Amino acid sequence: MGSGEPDVDVLVIGAGITGIYQLYEAREAGFSAVLLEAGDGVGGTWFWNRYPGARFDSESYTYGYLFSRELFEEWEWTEHFAGQPEIERYLNHVVDRFDLRRDIRLGSRVAAATYDDGRWTVRTTAGDAIETRFLVAATGVLSVPFLPDVPNRDAFSGTQLHTGLWPAEPVELAGKRVAIVGTGSSGVQLVPAILDEVASLTVYQRTANWCTPLNNSPITAEEQARLRADFAEIKQILDTSLAGFLHPPGDRKTADDPPDERQAFYEEMWARPGFGKIVSHYLDLTFDEDANAQWCEFVAAKIRAIVHDPEVAAQLIPDDHRFGEKRPPFVTGYFEAFNDPKVSLVDLKKTPILSLTEDGIETVEGVRELDVIVWATGFDFGTGALARIDLRGRDGRALSEAWRDGPTTYLGLQTAGFPNFFFPGGPHAAAGNNPRYNGDQVDFVTDLMVAARDRGAAAVEVTAESEDAWTAMIDRAARRPPSFTEKSYYFGTNVPGKPRKYLLNAAGRPKLLELFAASKADDYRPFRFSAK
Numbered sequence: 001m002g003s004g005e006p007d008v009d010v011l012v013i014g015a016g017i018t019g020i021y022q023l024y025e026a027r028e029a030g031f032s033a034v035l036l037e038a039g040d041g042v043g044g045t046w047f048w049n050r051y052p053g054a055r056f057d058s059e060s061y062t063y064g065y066l067f068s069r070e071l072f073e074e075w076e077w078t079e080h081f082a083g084q085p086e087i088e089r090y091l092n093h094v095v096d097r098f099d100l101r102r103d104i105r106l107g108s109r110v111a112a113a114t115y116d117d118g119r120w121t122v123r124t125t126a127g128d129a130i131e132t133r134f135l136v137a138a139t140g141v142l143s144v145p146f147l148p149d150v151p152n153r154d155a156f157s158g159t160q161l162h163t164g165l166w167p168a169e170p171v172e173l174a175g176k177r178v179a180i181v182g183t184g185s186s187g188v189q190l191v192p193a194i195l196d197e198v199a200s201l202t203v204y205q206r207t208a209n210w211c212t213p214l215n216n217s218p219i220t221a222e223e224q225a226r227l228r229a230d231f232a233e234i235k236q237i238l239d240t241s242l243a244g245f246l247h248p249p250g251d252r253k254t255a256d257d258p259p260d261e262r263q264a265f266y267e268e269m270w271a272r273p274g275f276g277k278i279v280s281h282y283l284d285l286t287f288d289e290d291a292n293a294q295w296c297e298f299v300a301a302k303i304r305a306i307v308h309d310p311e312v313a314a315q316l317i318p319d320d321h322r323f324g325e326k327r328p329p330f331v332t333g334y335f336e337a338f339n340d341p342k343v344s345l346v347d348l349k350k351t352p353i354l355s356l357t358e359d360g361i362e363t364v365e366g367v368r369e370l371d372v373i374v375w376a377t378g379f380d381f382g383t384g385a386l387a388r389i390d391l392r393g394r395d396g397r398a399l400s401e402a403w404r405d406g407p408t409t410y411l412g413l414q415t416a417g418f419p420n421f422f423f424p425g426g427p428h429a430a431a432g433n434n435p436r437y438n439g440d441q442v443d444f445v446t447d448l449m450v451a452a453r454d455r456g457a458a459a460v461e462v463t464a465e466s467e468d469a470w471t472a473m474i475d476r477a478a479r480r481p482p483s484f485t486e487k488s489y490y491f492g493t494n495v496p497g498k499p500r501k502y503l504l505n506a507a508g509r510p511k512l513l514e515l516f517a518a519s520k521a522d523d524y525r526p527f528r529f530s531a532k
Contacts, residue, residue: 006119006131008032010135010136011130013135016143017063018425018435018438018442027100034130036108036109037108039106043092048165049166049186051163052193053083053192055079057275058245058275069231072231079219080219108124111390114396115418117458118459118532119133135421136423137423138423145165147377159373176372180204189331191203192334203344204353204361205346208317210323214330244433244436245432253283266295295323303317315345316335383403393417397417411441412505412512413429414462419461444520459530473511
């Protein structure tokens with residue numbers, strides 16, 4: 001470690017929505033800052049996930065930044081749920097509008113970071129080293145694509161892709177025999193997006209999901225004007241709402257409506273855009289088994305009405321979890337795609353993949369010849385990116401060792417024994433519209449760094465007691481409705497060998513905001529400020 005001043009006050013890892021905002025806030029607070037990004041462009045999730053059909057499922061104007069009214073008013077989203085190209089353009093606009101690019105180093109993948117005596121030394125895979133006082137890993141929860149362990153993966157002579165690592169150059173799919181493995185959020189977006197150009201499409205499904213319509217539409221000129229006029233109200237709602245959405249919360253329980261009105265309400269929910277189908281639903285939807293079952297039967301009936309083949313429809317209806325126990329994807333034309341004769345569905349529970357071959361995918365029923373295999377198999381959620389950096393805190397202790405049995409955090413932003421290290425948007429962070437939660441965390445992290453600077457403290461870290469209390473609360477809350485269950489990748493279920501620990505903020509946003517306010521009011525008592 002050098003004896004003089006570090007190279008920079010704040011080093012941010014990752015140029016996604018959270019990292020860009022952290023860079024902006026650090027500079028606004030008077031810190032020198034630099035951001036290292038592994039990719040060749042900014043955007044994080046929205047740089048890497050450029051597969052056809054990739055788009056928001058939170059309303060565009062609720063997902064973007066709210067720190068500048070001028071930015072909100074000057075950028076006109078074209079759709080209520082913008083697609084990846086528009087999202088990437090928006091984030092590049094933000095970076096350039098606020099002159100952030102001069103402090104962003106693209107193509108810089110962080111390999112290791114070591115703490116000693118009040119500073120971190122960060123090393124990239126290229127061998128560069130930077131010393132910083134504060135290290136902020138805005139590495140995200142959906143940034144490490146997961147590939148299942150399939151025998152003979154390299155034997156296939158065609159093209160293999162992962163939705164989370166889609167190339168920038170066009171992928172030739174016209175006239176190709178294509179397989180999509182996985183029917184989570186990315187798989188169900190991709191299926192209808194490429195249907196018209198492929199020769200055949202085989203969908204390999206391990207688990208059916210409770211998919212409901214996204215109900216996207218263009219934003220009209222009248223809506224644009226109303227959004228600008230209502231900025232202050234929109235911001236106030238998004239800054240305080242339970243899950244970071246504009247949708248009004250439900251106001252009654254299922255049994256409060258007679259059966260005919262209940263069916264009419266279900267139709268209204270089916271037609272609602274995005275997460276309105278959850279936020280504005282009956283209050284007991286995710287708490288009461290009977291209430292949940294009634295909605296599930298309504299959705300199942302919709303699927304049976306859309307999909308002509310009764311056997312295929314039955315396969316597309318979940319039978320292993322209730323609505324809301326896993327993240328429910330939102331779709332456009334997904335179920336309708338299975339009425340096209342060139343689309344086929346393979347149930348991986350009944351017909352598991354045995355191996356890849358030179359010609360395609362071999363299951364217990366034989367080999368299906370293919371030209372392209374797309375792995376829509378998700379991510380090493382929550383901790384995947386942090387686990388791939390050799391992070392070492394006090395006394396050289398590795399983060400991977402500290403989190404061997406799952407992440408332990410305070411407020412989802414710091415862990416004991418790793419001073420001056422923060423990870424907004426990481427494990428235990430959000431449980432709703434991610435940028436709203438993550439922005440809350442960035443604001444608090446910035447305030448905490450300012451507090452350390454004002455005190456003349458070289459280091460700030462959460463106490464073990466505060467970390468233990470928060471993590472225990474998360475673990476308890478994760479087992480109570482309406483939380484997700486261990487069937488969800490939010491418990492790391494999709495990654496073999498990963499600890500089955502809850503990776504979201506089960507306590508909810510109000511608790512997070514409450515503890516942020518209490519910590520500041522109590523002179524940051526959950527944290528320890530020190531000389532090193």
